[in-house]
Amino acid sequence: MRWGREAFEGCALGHRDDLAKLTPALRRFAGALIPRDAARGGDPGGGSAHDLVVKTLTAALRTGRQASFEQLRMWLYSTLVHLNHARLQAESQAVGATPSSRSQGVSQSLMELSTPDREALLLVVTEGFTYAQSAEILGISRATLVSRVARARAVLEQHLDAALPFGARRLLRHPSHLRLVK
Amino acid sequence: MKSLERISDVELNALVDGELIAERRAQVERWLADEPEAAARVESWRRQNDIIRAAFARVAQDPLPADIATLLGPRPAALRCVTSAIPPAEAPIRQSHRFGAIEAGRRQRMAGFTALAFLGGGLAVLAGASVLGTLGHSAGPTTIASSSSTRSPFAFSRRALEAQAALSTRDDLLLDLASSDMREISTFLSDRMGVAIALPDPGGAYRARGVRLIPGFSGLDGYVLLESATGSSAGILVGRAESAEMPAMQIREADGRRVAWFISGGVGYGVAGTLDRADLLTLAGRLSSAIRKP
Numbered sequence: 001m002r003w004g005r006e007a008f009e010g011c012a013l014g015h016r017d018d019l020a021k022l023t024p025a026l027r028r029f030a031g032a033l034i035p036r037d038a039a040r041g042g043d044p045g046g047g048s049a050h051d052l053v054v055k056t057l058t059a060a061l062r063t064g065r066q067a068s069f070e071q072l073r074m075w076l077y078s079t080l081v082h083l084n085h086a087r088l089q090a091e092s093q094a095v096g097a098t099p100s101s102r103s104q105g106v107s108q109s110l111m112e113l114s115t116p117d118r119e120a121l122l123l124v125v126t127e128g129f130t131y132a133q134s135a136e137i138l139g140i141s142r143a144t145l146v147s148r149v150a151r152a153r154a155v156l157e158q159h160l161d162a163a164l165p166f167g168a169r170r171l172l173r174h175p176s177h178l179r180l181v182k
Numbered sequence: 183m184k185s186l187e188r189i190s191d192v193e194l195n196a197l198v199d200g201e202l203i204a205e206r207r208a209q210v211e212r213w214l215a216d217e218p219e220a221a222a223r224v225e226s227w228r229r230q231n232d233i234i235r236a237a238f239a240r241v242a243q244d245p246l247p248a249d250i251a252t253l254l255g256p257r258p259a260a261l262r263c264v265t266s267a268i269p270p271a272e273a274p275i276r277q278s279h280r281f282g283a284i285e286a287g288r289r290q291r292m293a294g295f296t297a298l299a300f301l302g303g304g305l306a307v308l309a310g311a312s313v314l315g316t317l318g319h320s321a322g323p324t325t326i327a328s329s330s331s332t333r334s335p336f337a338f339s340r341r342a343l344e345a346q347a348a349l350s351t352r353d354d355l356l357l358d359l360a361s362s363d364m365r366e367i368s369t370f371l372s373d374r375m376g377v378a379i380a381l382p383d384p385g386g387a388y389r390a391r392g393v394r395l396i397p398g399f400s401g402l403d404g405y406v407l408l409e410s411a412t413g414s415s416a417g418i419l420v421g422r423a424e425s426a427e428m429p430a431m432q433i434r435e436a437d438g439r440r441v442a443w444f445i446s447g448g449v450g451y452g453v454a455g456t457l458d459r460a461d462l463l464t465l466a467g468r469l470s471s472a473i474r475k476p
Contacts, residue, residue, distance in 0.1 A: 023250060023254065024243070024246070027244075028239070028241040031238060032234075032237075054249060062357065106233055125235065126238055130201065131196070131199065146192050147192075149195055150191055156230055157230070
Protein backbone atom coordinates (compact mmCIF):
# COMPACT_ATOMS: atom_id res chain seq x y z
CA MET A 1 0.00 0.00 0.00
CA ARG A 2 3.01 2.23 0.45
CA TRP A 3 3.33 2.42 -3.29
CA GLY A 4 -0.19 3.74 -3.65
CA ARG A 5 0.28 6.33 -0.92
CA GLU A 6 3.48 7.55 -2.56
CA ALA A 7 1.57 7.89 -5.76
CA PHE A 8 -0.73 10.37 -4.09
CA GLU A 9 2.14 12.28 -2.51
CA GLY A 10 3.65 12.51 -5.97
CA CYS A 11 0.30 13.78 -7.15
CA ALA A 12 0.44 16.68 -4.68
CA LEU A 13 4.06 17.55 -5.38
CA GLY A 14 4.17 16.63 -9.03
CA HIS A 15 6.27 17.64 -11.94
CA ARG A 16 4.00 20.52 -12.90
CA ASP A 17 4.05 21.91 -9.38
CA ASP A 18 7.84 21.91 -9.48
CA LEU A 19 7.81 23.62 -12.85
CA ALA A 20 5.39 26.25 -11.59
CA LYS A 21 7.72 26.99 -8.68
CA LEU A 22 10.72 27.36 -10.95
CA THR A 23 9.07 29.37 -13.71
CA PRO A 24 9.27 32.88 -12.17
CA ALA A 25 13.06 32.63 -11.81
CA LEU A 26 13.36 31.11 -15.26
CA ARG A 27 11.47 34.09 -16.69
CA ARG A 28 13.75 36.47 -14.84
CA PHE A 29 16.80 34.73 -16.30
CA ALA A 30 15.37 34.74 -19.82
CA GLY A 31 14.41 38.40 -19.55
CA ALA A 32 17.90 39.38 -18.43
CA LEU A 33 19.63 37.12 -20.92
CA ILE A 34 17.99 38.26 -24.12
CA PRO A 35 18.93 41.77 -25.14
CA ARG A 36 15.79 42.61 -27.06
CA ASP A 37 13.65 41.82 -24.05
CA ALA A 38 16.19 43.14 -21.60
CA ALA A 39 15.82 46.44 -23.45
CA ARG A 40 12.23 46.52 -22.21
CA GLY A 41 13.45 46.24 -18.63
CA GLY A 42 13.80 42.51 -18.68
CA ASP A 43 10.08 41.94 -18.87
CA PRO A 44 9.60 38.67 -20.74
CA GLY A 45 5.90 39.31 -21.26
CA GLY A 46 6.34 38.77 -24.99
CA GLY A 47 9.06 38.32 -27.57
CA SER A 48 11.95 35.93 -27.62
CA ALA A 49 12.42 35.53 -23.88
CA HIS A 50 8.81 34.58 -23.39
CA ASP A 51 8.94 32.18 -26.33
CA LEU A 52 12.03 30.55 -24.91
CA VAL A 53 10.42 30.08 -21.52
CA VAL A 54 7.34 28.50 -23.11
CA LYS A 55 9.49 26.21 -25.27
CA THR A 56 11.59 25.20 -22.29
CA LEU A 57 8.54 24.39 -20.18
CA THR A 58 6.94 22.46 -23.03
CA ALA A 59 10.13 20.43 -23.39
CA ALA A 60 10.12 19.79 -19.66
CA LEU A 61 6.54 18.56 -19.79
CA ARG A 62 7.40 16.22 -22.64
CA THR A 63 10.55 14.93 -21.00
CA GLY A 64 8.98 14.23 -17.66
CA ARG A 65 10.46 14.08 -14.21
CA GLN A 66 14.08 14.59 -13.29
CA ALA A 67 15.66 12.75 -10.39
CA SER A 68 15.38 15.75 -8.07
CA PHE A 69 14.07 19.28 -7.87
CA GLU A 70 17.59 20.68 -8.19
CA GLN A 71 18.27 18.55 -11.26
CA LEU A 72 15.04 19.77 -12.80
CA ARG A 73 16.10 23.35 -12.04
CA MET A 74 19.47 22.86 -13.73
CA TRP A 75 17.87 21.03 -16.63
CA LEU A 76 15.51 23.95 -17.26
CA TYR A 77 18.30 26.53 -17.38
CA SER A 78 20.46 24.31 -19.54
CA THR A 79 17.61 23.75 -21.98
CA LEU A 80 16.79 27.45 -22.13
CA VAL A 81 20.43 28.31 -22.81
CA HIS A 82 20.61 25.76 -25.61
CA LEU A 83 17.35 26.94 -27.13
CA ASN A 84 18.68 30.49 -27.00
CA HIS A 85 21.86 29.44 -28.81
CA ALA A 86 19.77 27.80 -31.51
CA ARG A 87 17.65 30.94 -31.78
CA LEU A 88 20.72 33.16 -32.08
CA GLN A 89 22.18 30.91 -34.73
CA ALA A 90 18.95 30.94 -36.72
CA GLU A 91 18.65 34.72 -36.42
CA SER A 92 22.22 35.35 -37.49
CA GLN A 93 21.73 33.07 -40.49
CA ALA A 94 18.46 34.71 -41.40
CA VAL A 95 19.25 38.39 -41.05
CA GLY A 96 22.92 38.58 -40.17
CA ALA A 97 24.23 39.61 -36.79
CA THR A 98 21.94 42.28 -35.46
CA PRO A 99 23.32 45.03 -33.28
CA SER A 100 21.89 44.98 -29.82
CA SER A 101 19.16 47.47 -29.23
CA ARG A 102 19.80 50.40 -26.97
CA SER A 103 18.10 51.36 -23.78
CA GLN A 104 19.13 52.73 -20.46
CA GLY A 105 20.48 51.23 -17.30
CA VAL A 106 21.44 47.73 -16.38
CA SER A 107 19.84 46.10 -19.41
CA GLN A 108 21.92 48.21 -21.75
CA SER A 109 25.07 47.34 -19.87
CA LEU A 110 24.30 43.65 -20.00
CA MET A 111 23.93 43.96 -23.75
CA GLU A 112 27.55 44.97 -23.95
CA LEU A 113 28.52 41.50 -22.76
CA SER A 114 28.91 38.59 -25.12
CA THR A 115 26.18 35.98 -24.79
CA PRO A 116 28.49 33.41 -23.10
CA ASP A 117 29.72 35.98 -20.58
CA ARG A 118 26.19 37.19 -19.90
CA GLU A 119 24.94 33.63 -19.36
CA ALA A 120 27.73 32.90 -16.91
CA LEU A 121 27.26 36.09 -14.93
CA LEU A 122 23.48 35.82 -14.71
CA LEU A 123 23.50 32.18 -13.63
CA VAL A 124 25.84 33.04 -10.77
CA VAL A 125 24.54 36.47 -9.79
CA THR A 126 20.79 36.52 -10.38
CA GLU A 127 20.03 32.79 -10.23
CA GLY A 128 22.38 31.90 -7.40
CA PHE A 129 23.91 28.80 -8.96
CA THR A 130 27.34 27.74 -7.73
CA TYR A 131 30.27 27.83 -10.11
CA ALA A 132 30.09 24.05 -10.46
CA GLN A 133 26.37 24.10 -11.25
CA SER A 134 26.70 27.00 -13.68
CA ALA A 135 29.56 25.26 -15.48
CA GLU A 136 27.47 22.10 -15.77
CA ILE A 137 24.47 24.02 -17.10
CA LEU A 138 26.60 25.69 -19.75
CA GLY A 139 28.60 22.57 -20.52
CA ILE A 140 31.95 24.23 -19.81
CA SER A 141 34.74 23.77 -17.30
CA ARG A 142 34.73 25.56 -13.97
CA ALA A 143 37.83 27.51 -15.02
CA THR A 144 36.12 28.76 -18.16
CA LEU A 145 33.08 29.71 -16.15
CA VAL A 146 35.15 31.72 -13.66
CA SER A 147 36.98 33.42 -16.47
CA ARG A 148 33.68 34.41 -18.13
CA VAL A 149 32.28 35.78 -14.89
CA ALA A 150 35.46 37.80 -14.26
CA ARG A 151 35.45 39.15 -17.82
CA ALA A 152 31.77 40.06 -17.58
CA ARG A 153 32.42 42.01 -14.38
CA ALA A 154 35.31 43.87 -15.92
CA VAL A 155 33.22 44.89 -18.93
CA LEU A 156 30.26 45.81 -16.77
CA GLU A 157 32.44 47.96 -14.57
CA GLN A 158 32.95 50.31 -17.52
CA HIS A 159 29.47 50.23 -19.03
CA LEU A 160 27.34 50.03 -15.91
CA ASP A 161 29.12 53.04 -14.56
CA ALA A 162 28.19 55.13 -17.59
CA ALA A 163 24.64 53.81 -17.81
CA LEU A 164 23.55 54.32 -14.23
CA PRO A 165 22.00 57.46 -12.80
CA PHE A 166 24.48 59.65 -10.98
CA GLY A 167 23.57 58.49 -7.48
CA ALA A 168 23.92 54.82 -8.29
CA ARG A 169 27.11 55.50 -10.23
CA ARG A 170 28.58 57.21 -7.21
CA LEU A 171 27.65 54.25 -5.06
CA LEU A 172 29.36 51.90 -7.48
CA ARG A 173 32.48 53.98 -7.66
CA HIS A 174 32.70 54.94 -4.00
CA PRO A 175 31.40 52.04 -2.00
CA SER A 176 30.24 52.83 1.46
CA HIS A 177 28.36 51.06 4.19
CA LEU A 178 25.16 51.99 2.35
CA ARG A 179 23.60 49.23 0.28
CA LEU A 180 21.70 49.89 -2.89
CA VAL A 181 18.13 48.76 -2.56
CA LYS A 182 15.51 48.56 -5.23
CA MET B 183 52.13 45.71 6.69
CA LYS B 184 51.37 44.28 3.27
CA SER B 185 51.33 40.57 2.71
CA LEU B 186 53.72 39.23 0.11
CA GLU B 187 51.01 36.99 -1.28
CA ARG B 188 49.11 38.39 -4.22
CA ILE B 189 45.49 37.26 -4.39
CA SER B 190 44.32 36.69 -7.96
CA ASP B 191 41.21 38.20 -9.48
CA VAL B 192 39.84 34.68 -9.82
CA GLU B 193 39.89 34.33 -6.05
CA LEU B 194 38.47 37.78 -5.55
CA ASN B 195 35.58 36.86 -7.82
CA ALA B 196 35.15 33.62 -5.90
CA LEU B 197 35.01 35.64 -2.68
CA VAL B 198 32.24 37.84 -4.08
CA ASP B 199 30.30 34.78 -5.23
CA GLY B 200 30.65 32.91 -1.95
CA GLU B 201 32.78 30.18 -3.48
CA LEU B 202 35.70 30.25 -1.01
CA ILE B 203 35.87 27.92 1.95
CA ALA B 204 35.78 29.70 5.29
CA GLU B 205 39.48 29.43 5.99
CA ARG B 206 40.53 30.83 2.61
CA ARG B 207 37.88 33.52 2.81
CA ALA B 208 39.35 34.73 6.09
CA GLN B 209 42.85 34.82 4.54
CA VAL B 210 41.62 36.79 1.53
CA GLU B 211 39.69 39.24 3.70
CA ARG B 212 42.77 39.81 5.85
CA TRP B 213 44.76 40.50 2.69
CA LEU B 214 42.10 42.91 1.44
CA ALA B 215 42.35 44.90 4.66
CA ASP B 216 45.84 45.95 3.53
CA GLU B 217 44.91 46.37 -0.14
CA PRO B 218 42.43 49.24 -0.46
CA GLU B 219 42.47 49.17 -4.24
CA ALA B 220 41.57 45.50 -4.43
CA ALA B 221 39.06 45.94 -1.62
CA ALA B 222 37.36 48.73 -3.56
CA ARG B 223 37.17 46.51 -6.63
CA VAL B 224 35.59 43.70 -4.63
CA GLU B 225 33.11 46.09 -3.09
CA SER B 226 32.31 47.45 -6.55
CA TRP B 227 31.56 43.94 -7.81
CA ARG B 228 29.29 43.31 -4.85
CA ARG B 229 27.34 46.46 -5.62
CA GLN B 230 27.26 45.46 -9.27
CA ASN B 231 25.61 42.20 -8.16
CA ASP B 232 23.06 44.12 -6.08
CA ILE B 233 22.23 46.38 -8.99
CA ILE B 234 21.75 43.49 -11.43
CA ARG B 235 19.62 41.51 -8.98
CA ALA B 236 17.47 44.54 -8.21
CA ALA B 237 17.00 45.30 -11.92
CA PHE B 238 15.39 41.93 -12.66
CA ALA B 239 13.79 41.09 -9.32
CA ARG B 240 10.37 42.34 -10.40
CA VAL B 241 10.04 39.81 -13.21
CA ALA B 242 10.26 36.91 -10.78
CA GLN B 243 7.48 38.41 -8.67
CA ASP B 244 5.05 39.09 -11.49
CA PRO B 245 2.13 36.70 -11.96
CA LEU B 246 2.70 34.16 -14.70
CA PRO B 247 1.37 35.07 -18.15
CA ALA B 248 -1.87 33.33 -19.05
CA ASP B 249 -0.36 30.97 -21.61
CA ILE B 250 2.28 29.71 -19.18
CA ALA B 251 -0.27 29.39 -16.38
CA THR B 252 -2.43 27.31 -18.72
CA LEU B 253 0.52 25.19 -19.78
CA LEU B 254 1.36 24.40 -16.17
CA GLY B 255 -2.24 24.22 -15.03
CA PRO B 256 -3.73 21.20 -13.31
CA ARG B 257 -4.58 18.16 -15.34
CA PRO B 258 -7.51 15.81 -14.79
CA ALA B 259 -6.99 14.26 -11.40
CA ALA B 260 -6.94 10.64 -12.49
CA LEU B 261 -4.36 11.20 -15.19
CA ARG B 262 -2.22 13.40 -12.98
CA CYS B 263 -2.04 10.90 -10.16
CA VAL B 264 -1.51 7.90 -12.35
CA THR B 265 1.40 9.58 -14.09
CA SER B 266 2.92 10.42 -10.74
CA ALA B 267 2.74 6.76 -9.83
CA ILE B 268 4.78 5.65 -12.83
CA PRO B 269 8.53 5.32 -12.47
CA PRO B 270 10.41 7.55 -14.91
CA ALA B 271 10.79 5.98 -18.32
CA GLU B 272 14.56 6.30 -18.22
CA ALA B 273 14.82 4.36 -14.97
CA PRO B 274 14.14 0.63 -15.02
CA ILE B 275 11.80 -0.36 -12.24
CA ARG B 276 14.50 -2.19 -10.30
CA GLN B 277 16.56 1.01 -10.11
CA SER B 278 13.77 3.23 -8.93
CA HIS B 279 14.38 5.03 -5.62
CA ARG B 280 10.94 6.44 -5.40
CA PHE B 281 9.18 3.14 -5.79
CA GLY B 282 11.41 1.01 -3.62
CA ALA B 283 8.57 -1.30 -2.74
CA ILE B 284 8.62 -2.58 -6.31
CA GLU B 285 12.16 -3.85 -5.96
CA ALA B 286 11.03 -6.69 -3.76
CA GLY B 287 9.68 -8.41 -6.81
CA ARG B 288 6.69 -9.28 -8.78
CA ARG B 289 4.51 -10.10 -5.79
CA GLN B 290 4.86 -6.65 -4.34
CA ARG B 291 4.59 -5.14 -7.81
CA MET B 292 1.24 -6.75 -8.27
CA ALA B 293 0.16 -5.47 -4.85
CA GLY B 294 1.12 -2.00 -6.06
CA PHE B 295 -0.87 -2.47 -9.24
CA THR B 296 -3.86 -3.47 -7.18
CA ALA B 297 -3.47 -0.38 -5.04
CA LEU B 298 -3.16 1.77 -8.11
CA ALA B 299 -6.23 0.23 -9.68
CA PHE B 300 -8.12 0.80 -6.42
CA LEU B 301 -7.00 4.41 -6.21
CA GLY B 302 -7.69 4.95 -9.88
CA GLY B 303 -11.18 3.60 -9.35
CA GLY B 304 -11.69 6.02 -6.46
CA LEU B 305 -10.62 8.88 -8.65
CA ALA B 306 -12.99 7.76 -11.32
CA VAL B 307 -15.83 8.11 -8.81
CA LEU B 308 -14.64 11.58 -7.89
CA ALA B 309 -14.25 12.51 -11.50
CA GLY B 310 -17.69 11.18 -12.29
CA ALA B 311 -19.15 13.40 -9.58
CA SER B 312 -18.00 16.52 -11.39
CA VAL B 313 -20.10 17.82 -14.23
CA LEU B 314 -17.40 17.55 -16.84
CA GLY B 315 -15.92 14.36 -15.55
CA THR B 316 -12.70 16.14 -14.70
CA LEU B 317 -11.36 17.98 -11.67
CA GLY B 318 -9.98 21.47 -11.91
CA HIS B 319 -9.40 21.46 -15.65
CA SER B 320 -12.53 22.23 -17.55
CA ALA B 321 -10.80 22.00 -20.92
CA GLY B 322 -9.13 18.73 -20.08
CA PRO B 323 -9.68 15.42 -21.81
CA THR B 324 -11.87 12.58 -20.71
CA THR B 325 -10.80 10.91 -17.52
CA ILE B 326 -9.43 7.42 -17.98
CA ALA B 327 -9.62 5.13 -15.00
CA SER B 328 -9.97 1.44 -14.39
CA SER B 329 -13.11 -0.18 -13.11
CA SER B 330 -13.81 -3.74 -12.14
CA SER B 331 -17.16 -3.54 -13.89
CA THR B 332 -15.68 -2.86 -17.32
CA ARG B 333 -13.76 -6.00 -18.14
CA SER B 334 -15.65 -7.11 -21.21
CA PRO B 335 -13.99 -7.01 -24.63
CA PHE B 336 -16.49 -4.34 -25.56
CA ALA B 337 -15.32 -2.27 -22.59
CA PHE B 338 -11.77 -2.65 -23.84
CA SER B 339 -12.75 -1.04 -27.13
CA ARG B 340 -14.39 1.81 -25.24
CA ARG B 341 -11.23 2.33 -23.25
CA ALA B 342 -9.22 2.45 -26.46
CA LEU B 343 -11.52 5.17 -27.80
CA GLU B 344 -11.37 7.10 -24.52
CA ALA B 345 -7.60 6.88 -24.39
CA GLN B 346 -7.31 8.09 -27.95
CA ALA B 347 -9.66 11.01 -27.32
CA ALA B 348 -7.95 11.99 -24.09
CA LEU B 349 -4.31 11.43 -24.88
CA SER B 350 -3.77 11.83 -28.61
CA THR B 351 -5.18 15.33 -28.66
CA ARG B 352 -2.68 16.81 -26.20
CA ASP B 353 0.51 18.36 -27.53
CA ASP B 354 1.91 18.76 -24.03
CA LEU B 355 1.15 15.20 -22.95
CA LEU B 356 3.67 13.86 -20.49
CA LEU B 357 4.95 10.60 -21.93
CA ASP B 358 6.37 7.78 -19.85
CA LEU B 359 8.58 6.86 -22.78
CA ALA B 360 9.25 9.18 -25.70
CA SER B 361 10.41 7.03 -28.58
CA SER B 362 9.56 6.14 -32.14
CA ASP B 363 11.36 2.80 -31.91
CA MET B 364 8.71 0.09 -31.58
CA ARG B 365 11.24 -2.40 -30.24
CA GLU B 366 12.10 -0.03 -27.42
CA ILE B 367 8.42 0.62 -26.83
CA SER B 368 7.68 -3.13 -26.76
CA THR B 369 10.44 -3.78 -24.23
CA PHE B 370 9.22 -0.91 -22.08
CA LEU B 371 5.66 -2.22 -22.13
CA SER B 372 6.75 -5.81 -21.48
CA ASP B 373 8.70 -4.68 -18.40
CA ARG B 374 5.85 -2.62 -17.03
CA MET B 375 2.99 -4.97 -17.86
CA GLY B 376 4.68 -8.26 -17.04
CA VAL B 377 3.74 -9.87 -20.38
CA ALA B 378 5.69 -10.20 -23.61
CA ILE B 379 4.67 -7.44 -26.00
CA ALA B 380 6.06 -7.23 -29.52
CA LEU B 381 4.58 -4.39 -31.54
CA PRO B 382 5.52 -3.94 -35.19
CA ASP B 383 6.27 -0.62 -36.83
CA PRO B 384 2.94 0.98 -37.67
CA GLY B 385 4.05 1.64 -41.23
CA GLY B 386 2.32 3.82 -43.78
CA ALA B 387 2.08 7.45 -42.79
CA TYR B 388 2.29 6.62 -39.10
CA ARG B 389 5.14 6.63 -36.64
CA ALA B 390 5.15 6.27 -32.86
CA ARG B 391 5.63 9.25 -30.56
CA GLY B 392 5.90 7.32 -27.33
CA VAL B 393 4.00 5.56 -24.59
CA ARG B 394 1.77 6.71 -21.81
CA LEU B 395 0.93 4.20 -19.06
CA ILE B 396 -2.59 4.22 -17.66
CA PRO B 397 -4.37 2.08 -15.08
CA GLY B 398 -5.91 -0.98 -16.72
CA PHE B 399 -8.39 -3.63 -15.68
CA SER B 400 -5.56 -5.67 -14.27
CA GLY B 401 -2.37 -3.72 -13.69
CA LEU B 402 -1.05 -1.17 -16.11
CA ASP B 403 -2.07 -0.66 -19.71
CA GLY B 404 0.05 1.10 -22.28
CA TYR B 405 -1.19 3.61 -24.78
CA VAL B 406 1.14 4.03 -27.76
CA LEU B 407 0.69 7.42 -29.36
CA LEU B 408 1.01 7.52 -33.12
CA GLU B 409 1.50 10.58 -35.24
CA SER B 410 0.71 10.90 -38.88
CA ALA B 411 1.94 13.11 -41.67
CA THR B 412 -1.67 13.51 -42.74
CA GLY B 413 -2.69 14.96 -39.39
CA SER B 414 -5.07 12.17 -38.40
CA SER B 415 -4.73 11.13 -34.81
CA ALA B 416 -4.34 7.52 -33.71
CA GLY B 417 -2.99 5.29 -30.99
CA ILE B 418 -2.77 1.70 -29.83
CA LEU B 419 -4.09 0.62 -26.44
CA VAL B 420 -2.31 -2.49 -25.15
CA GLY B 421 -3.73 -4.08 -22.02
CA ARG B 422 -4.35 -7.32 -20.18
CA ALA B 423 -7.66 -8.88 -21.19
CA GLU B 424 -9.91 -11.26 -19.32
CA SER B 425 -10.60 -13.60 -22.21
CA ALA B 426 -7.59 -15.40 -23.62
CA GLU B 427 -8.44 -15.04 -27.29
CA MET B 428 -10.74 -13.03 -29.47
CA PRO B 429 -9.10 -13.63 -32.80
CA ALA B 430 -11.62 -11.93 -35.04
CA MET B 431 -10.99 -8.25 -35.52
CA GLN B 432 -13.84 -6.14 -34.15
CA ILE B 433 -14.60 -2.63 -35.29
CA ARG B 434 -16.58 0.01 -33.49
CA GLU B 435 -17.30 3.65 -34.23
CA ALA B 436 -18.30 6.44 -31.87
CA ASP B 437 -18.22 10.25 -32.11
CA GLY B 438 -16.17 10.35 -35.29
CA ARG B 439 -13.61 7.91 -33.92
CA ARG B 440 -13.05 4.30 -34.84
CA VAL B 441 -11.43 1.43 -33.04
CA ALA B 442 -10.35 -1.96 -34.32
CA TRP B 443 -9.47 -4.45 -31.60
CA PHE B 444 -8.66 -8.06 -30.91
CA ILE B 445 -7.27 -10.18 -28.09
CA SER B 446 -4.30 -12.45 -28.44
CA GLY B 447 -2.48 -14.34 -25.70
CA GLY B 448 -4.49 -12.64 -22.98
CA VAL B 449 -3.53 -9.20 -24.22
CA GLY B 450 -5.95 -6.83 -25.88
CA TYR B 451 -4.84 -4.56 -28.70
CA GLY B 452 -7.03 -1.66 -29.76
CA VAL B 453 -6.09 0.65 -32.62
CA ALA B 454 -8.17 3.79 -32.31
CA GLY B 455 -8.26 7.15 -33.98
CA THR B 456 -9.85 9.62 -36.33
CA LEU B 457 -8.37 7.84 -39.33
CA ASP B 458 -10.64 6.49 -42.06
CA ARG B 459 -11.83 2.91 -42.07
CA ALA B 460 -9.39 1.65 -44.70
CA ASP B 461 -6.39 3.14 -42.88
CA LEU B 462 -7.64 1.74 -39.60
CA LEU B 463 -7.94 -1.75 -41.01
CA THR B 464 -4.52 -1.55 -42.62
CA LEU B 465 -2.95 -0.42 -39.36
CA ALA B 466 -4.80 -2.94 -37.20
CA GLY B 467 -4.22 -5.72 -39.77
CA ARG B 468 -0.48 -5.11 -39.75
CA LEU B 469 -0.52 -5.23 -35.96
CA SER B 470 -2.59 -8.39 -35.88
CA SER B 471 -0.43 -10.22 -38.45
CA ALA B 472 2.79 -9.35 -36.64
CA ILE B 473 1.46 -10.42 -33.28
CA ARG B 474 0.02 -13.70 -34.47
CA LYS B 475 3.09 -14.59 -36.49
CA PRO B 476 4.54 -17.80 -35.05
